[in-house]
Amino acid sequence: MDSALLITQLLNGLQLGILLFLLAAGLTLIFGIMDFINLAHGSFYMVGAYICGTLVVLLDSFVLGVLLAIPLTMAVGYVTEVLIARSLYLRDHLDHVLATFGIILIFDTVTHLIWGAEGMVIPLPDWLNGQITVSETIQLPSYRIAIISVGLLVAAGMYYVVSKTRLGMLIRAGASNRTMVQALGVDIKVLFSLVFAAGAAIAGVAGMMISPITGASIGMGNDIIIVAFVVIIIGGIGSIKGAFVGALIVGMIDTLGRSYLDQLLKLFMNTETAETAAPAISAMLIYILMAIILAVRPQGLFPPKVR
Amino acid sequence: MTILLEVRGLHKSFGGVIATKNVSLDVMEGEVHAIIGPNGAGKTTLISQLCGEQFPDAGKVRFNGRDITKASGPARAKMGIARSFQITTVFQDMTLLENVALAAQAHDGHSFHFWRNANSEPEINRQAMERLKEVGLEAKAMTLSREVSHGEHRQLEIAMALATEPKMLLLDEPMAGMGSEESQRMIEILQRFKGQKTMLLVEHDMDAVFALADRISVLVYGEIIATDTPDAIRDNEAVKRAYLGEEA
Amino acid sequence: MRTSNFLTPKWLFSVALLLLLAVTPILSDIFDQAFYLSIATRILILTIAAISLNFILGYGGMISLGHAAFIGIGAYCVGIPIYHDYSSGWLHIFLAITVSALFALITGAISLRTKGVHFIMITMAFAQMAFFLFLSMDEYGGDDGLTIWYDSEFFSGIDIDNPTTFYYICFVSLILVMYLYHRLVASRFGRVIRGAKSNEKRMQALGYSTYNYRLVAYVISGAVCGYAGALMGNYTNFISPDMMGWTRSGELIFMVVLGGTATAFGPVFGVLSFLVLEEMLPNVMDMIHDGAGFYWHLPFGLILLFVVLFVRGGISGFLDRLGKR
Numbered sequence: 001m002d003s004a005l006l007i008t009q010l011l012n013g014l015q016l017g018i019l020l021f022l023l024a025a026g027l028t029l030i031f032g033i034m035d036f037i038n039l040a041h042g043s044f045y046m047v048g049a050y051i052c053g054t055l056v057v058l059l060d061s062f063v064l065g066v067l068l069a070i071p072l073t074m075a076v077g078y079v080t081e082v083l084i085a086r087s088l089y090l091r092d093h094l095d096h097v098l099a100t101f102g103i104i105l106i107f108d109t110v111t112h113l114i115w116g117a118e119g120m121v122i123p124l125p126d127w128l129n130g131q132i133t134v135s136e137t138i139q140l141p142s143y144r145i146a147i148i149s150v151g152l153l154v155a156a157g158m159y160y161v162v163s164k165t166r167l168g169m170l171i172r173a174g175a176s177n178r179t180m181v182q183a184l185g186v187d188i189k190v191l192f193s194l195v196f197a198a199g200a201a202i203a204g205v206a207g208m209m210i211s212p213i214t215g216a217s218i219g220m221g222n223d224i225i226i227v228a229f230v231v232i233i234i235g236g237i238g239s240i241k242g243a244f245v246g247a248l249i250v251g252m253i254d255t256l257g258r259s260y261l262d263q264l265l266k267l268f269m270n271t272e273t274a275e276t277a278a279p280a281i282s283a284m285l286i287y288i289l290m291a292i293i294l295a296v297r298p299q300g301l302f303p304p305k306v307r
Numbered sequence: 308m309t310i311l312l313e314v315r316g317l318h319k320s321f322g323g324v325i326a327t328k329n330v331s332l333d334v335m336e337g338e339v340h341a342i343i344g345p346n347g348a349g350k351t352t353l354i355s356q357l358c359g360e361q362f363p364d365a366g367k368v369r370f371n372g373r374d375i376t377k378a379s380g381p382a383r384a385k386m387g388i389a390r391s392f393q394i395t396t397v398f399q400d401m402t403l404l405e406n407v408a409l410a411a412q413a414h415d416g417h418s419f420h421f422w423r424n425a426n427s428e429p430e431i432n433r434q435a436m437e438r439l440k441e442v443g444l445e446a447k448a449m450t451l452s453r454e455v456s457h458g459e460h461r462q463l464e465i466a467m468a469l470a471t472e473p474k475m476l477l478l479d480e481p482m483a484g485m486g487s488e489e490s491q492r493m494i495e496i497l498q499r500f501k502g503q504k505t506m507l508l509v510e511h512d513m514d515a516v517f518a519l520a521d522r523i524s525v526l527v528y529g530e531i532i533a534t535d536t537p538d539a540i541r542d543n544e545a546v547k548r549a550y551l552g553e554e555a
Numbered sequence: 556m557r558t559s560n561f562l563t564p565k566w567l568f569s570v571a572l573l574l575l576l577a578v579t580p581i582l583s584d585i586f587d588q589a590f591y592l593s594i595a596t597r598i599l600i601l602t603i604a605a606i607s608l609n610f611i612l613g614y615g616g617m618i619s620l621g622h623a624a625f626i627g628i629g630a631y632c633v634g635i636p637i638y639h640d641y642s643s644g645w646l647h648i649f650l651a652i653t654v655s656a657l658f659a660l661i662t663g664a665i666s667l668r669t670k671g672v673h674f675i676m677i678t679m680a681f682a683q684m685a686f687f688l689f690l691s692m693d694e695y696g697g698d699d700g701l702t703i704w705y706d707s708e709f710f711s712g713i714d715i716d717n718p719t720t721f722y723y724i725c726f727v728s729l730i731l732v733m734y735l736y737h738r739l740v741a742s743r744f745g746r747v748i749r750g751a752k753s754n755e756k757r758m759q760a761l762g763y764s765t766y767n768y769r770l771v772a773y774v775i776s777g778a779v780c781g782y783a784g785a786l787m788g789n790y791t792n793f794i795s796p797d798m799m800g801w802t803r804s805g806e807l808i809f810m811v812v813l814g815g816t817a818t819a820f821g822p823v824f825g826v827l828s829f830l831v832l833e834e835m836l837p838n839v840m841d842m843i844h845d846g847a848g849f850y851w852h853l854p855f856g857l858i859l860l861f862v863v864l865f866v867r868g869g870i871s872g873f874l875d876r877l878g879k880r
Contacts, residue, residue: 087864088863093671097675097808099859101808102863104856106857108852109852226683230680233672233677276693279691280691283687284687290676298673358760360756384761384763385762392760396756396757397757400749405746408746409761412743412747419771421738421739422742425742471762
């Protein structure tokens with residue numbers, strides 16, 4: 001096995017895992033606290049990318065663009081919560097699925113109206129566009145390192161807020177026992193809006209981080225949000241820790257599966273069969289993992305303690 | 308008299324909190340056996356272990372001579388344990404008749420019948436109607452159950468439990484949430500089955516308990532502190548202490 | 556259920572709709588609009604799928620976000636044999652039904668162990684698996700899809716290539732499926748499925764192993780949906796994994812909810828309105844402002860939101876309320 005390739009793939013897996021975590025974190029909190037299935041959470045990933053891209057070009061500064069895009073995405077999330085999501089919390093899951101499906105259509109079309117159908121390329125500044133040389137054979141793209149660092153930073157920040165602050169205590173309490181939070185006399189509406197908007201902003205950060213690599217495009221969040229759902233179900237709905245571990249597992253398995261599964265299969269089947277089967281199985285791998293985990297441990301790996 | 312339900316050394320705890328502590332209990336065939344106890348005594352946990360919603364950490368449950376400790380809820384229902392629920396759990400979108408017919412259908416073989424209209428099956432409807440009569444609801448047979456009163460829901464619960472032709476009725480607070488008039492009616496209904504049906508009755512309403520029970524077991528902190536006739540229980544010092552202690 | 560079902564606005568509307576569907580080929584012939592016959596055929600096929608989803612979702616409370624997979628599987632059960640030059644329509648239908656039923660049996664056996672959002676997501680996950688499976692089959696076109704060069708062949712003399720003949724095959728299928736589910740819902744089995752949606756704990760206390768009943772319902776639903784897929788394969792003559800994407804399953808759910816869940820005619824109303832909207836919105840918007848039709852998803856999404864937020868019981872519920880005035 002080529003060790004440089006392996007390291008690159010591990011890095012890719014880590015990067016995917018981090019992005020998934022940024023999406024899954026909001027998703028799992030929104031579901032855990034509001035019991036709300038938000039299929040449209042991926043729209044904030046897309047909106048974040050587009051807003052950021054526009055600002056980067058406008059201000060000619062990547063960092064400034066990102067920093068300004070975060071509160072703007074948060075505002076989009078807040079407006080969505082107040083206008084639509086809020087009136088859905090008490091409805092059943094079927095209504096959630098449908099309504100947020102409608103929200104996706106709306107976001108995709110509005111994005112299309114504002115930014116056009118072509119998608120957007122987001123330029124990277126030179127200082128992020130290089131390679132970091134680790135050894136003679138191993139060079140790491142510096143932007144990927146940056147993505148992973150930002151992701152870990154956000155994760156650490158979330159960990160701090162959720163586990164060390166009063167707000168975090170309320171969020172944790174809300175995820176395990178909603179009535180208790182209400183009993184504490186907290187304005188539950190404000191807490192819900194805040195969690196929703198923050199979740200949207202964090203999803204937006206993920207979109208901002210990935211778009212210099214893949215570009216921003218309409219519907220970019222619709223596939224990855226499904227994977228993020230897989231993550232939170234594997235990790236246990238409502239648990240940040242579960243989202244983190246689940247995201248890394250899914251990111252790694254998906255990435256490594258796509259690159260190495262054919263070699264693994266060749267160990268016990270002939271080359272031709274392995275080469276035809278590998279792409280199919282590697283694409284299905286995370287879903288197979290989720291099905292197994294749900295069959296064995298329906299509440300996920302790290303379910304919140306009390307429900 | 309033979310023992311129908313035999314509970315031996317039942318034990319259950321939730322993360323260190325003991326909910327059921329070494330409970331042993333016999334329900335004789337044909338008797339009305341009441342379980343009383345202050346709030347939080349573990350009555351609900353005990354019931355749910357008897358009907359297979361939860362499973363004990365230790366101990367044995369035998370019913371009709373068979374060990375059912377590990378049997379599932381549906382399996383126990385099929386063996387003849389019918390339960391009513393503390394909170395009303397009837398099928399709101401069905402008529403009262405259909406509610407009871409669904410219960411009657413449960414003991415009439417499997418329900419993998421895909422073609423015939425179940426609402427026009429005379430035999431099942433006849434059985435269902437009879438059960439409704441027994442609880443005094445025959446006039447409302449064709450009413451949707453969401454349109455009847457709380458007291459009538461409770462009566463419907465009893466009719467549904469009866470419709471499975473059980474060997475034992477496990478009644479979880481049948482008087483819950485009822486006014487005194489409704490309670491009185493429920494007592495009369497249950498009295499009709501006294502001597503014919505074995506009943507395990509969990510109830511807060513002491514008037515109902517003393518009017519119906521042949522024997523009473525007192526559950527305090529997950530433990531049975533006494534089992535005796537109503538008169539003996541009334542005079543039992545330990546029971547008085549447990550209840551007075553709670554109220555003082 | 557007890558009041559007379561006749562001469563209510565809903566009943567009249569439903570009968571009128573069925574009659575209209577029955578004579579659509581004649582109308583489209585008179586007005587020389589083959590296009591409408593084509594849309595009507597699609598409506599019939601999707602209604603069969605929607606009815607089968609409605610049975611488990613509406614009556615059974617099982618929210619499957621993966622039912623498009625069955626349509627796709629059914630369609631590939633036509634496409635793949637024809638690719639290998641097995642042209643018998645009986646074979647295609649047999650395959651479509653058995654393979655979908657088998658897929659439903661295996662995935663249902665696992666999915667039905669879960670509840671709520673987990674069930675929604677696991678059915679979606681299994682559909683994604685099917686999606687990626689067909690996506691990776693390069694032999695059958697993979698991502699690019701598979702063209703079906705000719706239609707299934709039944710008796711000599713019946714040429715389902717003829718749009719009108721095919722339309723009536725779909726129409727008769729729909730009537731049969733509607734009747735099948737009508738019987739099913741009212742049967743003992745249907746009663747158990749409805750009871751399990753309303754209160755599962757209660758059903759178990761009565762002695763029902765709800766899991767078994769649900770699994771059978773899920774398999775029936777999958778099989779019928781697979782049959783709809785076989786019709787779809789013959790209808791489009793081009794199939795691709797895209798038919799199985801999760802958004803397709805979402806659309807199918809929307810059709811059922813739009814029409815009114817747990818009602819006999821709801822799926823007919825739902826599919827019809829959905830497809831009419833889909834066809835009309837772009838045209839109407841283009842009329843208002845040239846090029847605006849491109850953005851028809853915007854009003855469509857708003858309508859979807861409106862239906863979820865404000866229209867209880869879908870179109871069927873609306874017609875019921877009309878009748879009560």
